[in-house]
Amino acid sequence: MTFFTMFYRRKVPASTNENSHENLSNATILSREPTLVILLWTFPFGEQFPLNKCPQQFDVSDCFYTADRTQYTSAHAVVLHHRDVCTTKTQLPQAPRPSNQRWVWFNLESPSHCPNLAIMNDLINLTMSYRVDSDIFTPYGWIEKHNGPTNFTIPKKTKLVAWVVSNWNPNTRRVKYYEDLKNYLQVDIYGRQHLHLPRDEQLETLSTYKFYFAFENSIHVDYITEKFWYNALYSRCVPVVMGPPRENYERFIPRDAFIHVDDFSSPQELASYLLNLDKDEEKYKQYFNWRSEYYVPPKDNPWTVSYCRVCKALKEAPPYRTIASIEKWFK
Template sequence: MEHKTRTLSFRNCLLFFTFQVVVAFFLFSALFQVKHGNDQTEPIDVTSKPEEPAKIILLWTWPFGYTFPLNKCPSQFDGTGCFFTANRSLYSEAAAVVLHSRDVCSSRNQLPQAPRPPKQYWVWFTLESPSHNPNTAFMEKLINLTMSYRADSDIFTPYGWLERHDGKENFTMPAKTKLVAWVVSNWNPNSRRIKYYEELKPHLAVDIYGLQHLPLPRPKHIEILSQYKFYLAFENSIHEDYITEKLWHNALSSWALPVVLGPSRSNYERFLPPESFIHVDDFPTAKGLADYLNELDKDDNKYMQHFNWRKHLKPVAPESWNPHYCKVCKAIKDAPSYRTFPSITNWFK
């Protein structure tokens, strides 16, 4: 009897132990599925490496002191894999340092003074023309990538560009009640644009806005200029590809027909349809230009022919520095073999 009792006790213990093992197995399986998901068809790759760290792009200075949100690149500019910062303490970790020329041009001491980390890119950035970019000589053999409005830059950052649309956008011209507008603040009597205006004004009425002229509040900039049929997009200096906000923003964004004074017509036509602007060089005299503008003013059909291109294209003129800097990310990731630019001075002239 005692032996039989011990046998039953042993069997009960064995059954209880087996039950505990089974329960523990199912509990562990349930917990594992909660933590890792129910789909266990994909094996866990224990050999996978962590993602490559972001490339740090350091803005050595804010351009002209203007600040803007970093790491918020527009969708058309891929900023993934990069981290933008203005924190100079990250200099030694930066893959690239963007040097805005006008903010560092007064002295070599305004450039980074610490030893450069191996293969770090120094990016020379400007939107100003050679006439307004002094003291580039001390940057010789220091720059790795160029970034400017010039089409042959390593990083092309124009003042504006055209984008194709599907033709379904409304083609609506703002009401035009005035003739010619011009915004100018740097009034240099010896410049070509002022001299040309002096020849033009006896034959054409022009409303001038800017310093010492008519006021142009920034919030109403486009609203005011949209009243005009024509806009004088006269550049402050004449250089290859130097086509600025005077055309892209002041004229095209306000639906005014730009009258341009700058590089050659063929240079403009690299970026714009031939009929989208009027070039002063198309006329032997300023009076000839004035006569043509007055003729267009009286002929709406002929005037509107200069806007046919808008049925398929639209101008884009960024009003922030952000899109320009965002382009550095892709350029650094796609950069060719590391090299040093021999001479900014000889190239940018």
């Protein structure tokens, strides 16, 4: 069984989350027993979002999330977002750690963009990242199974290829690949230094394209980001991916849902394939066959979804242990 078949979850009907603590005071919540107090040492990149408002599919009973550092001594876990605390150890909690308090290392960046990993040596008890082998798996996206057979309608396509890219670095593989590819194929590029695309118009605009270039900024195992899940799949385009090997993608999604650049000997060969596919409507439609059974759920606040996984992980946490080297594992 591939991983993606194990990861699917049935859609949960929307209703009020009876486990939510949003209407209770901190004092009331903390007086309940048992309660797992989960301290966010920092909001990731300073982006604040509501706490204790997890979607219903997350059982957060007996868990309380807080960003109040005065709760440090009573916290059962402290979540450390790497990019916010990696400059110096003084950014980490300085008070003595309470007995059996777990420190959770949280990171969604690839190893290529994670400085000072060694600063976490002998400090971390649980890992939380996009890597499948993390203690708390927090992917950028996933697919879920429909409750029953569903007829999917492909939106009207009037354009061929789109690519949204904010970090335009001529020395990266993806830009070098494009510089060759553009000699054979027209690509509409959005983002910094290119065409303007307001965030609130992104879904509508990208859905008019047949293909989307989901080119990752670095190549690492399981590093499959929102470029694939939301810019391409949720926008109902066929993804053309550059990232980990095809087999890695197929752990999460059927093989006929995307096109991988590594399947072609050159950018010219890829361009020829896409141009031919543009003329063959029936063959193009085959890339949407999987959608009769599965779908990409709407994009909630990614931080909320990630942190909501911590409660379940703490309830099922293995015996207390400390990871000697995050760097050795992650790289």
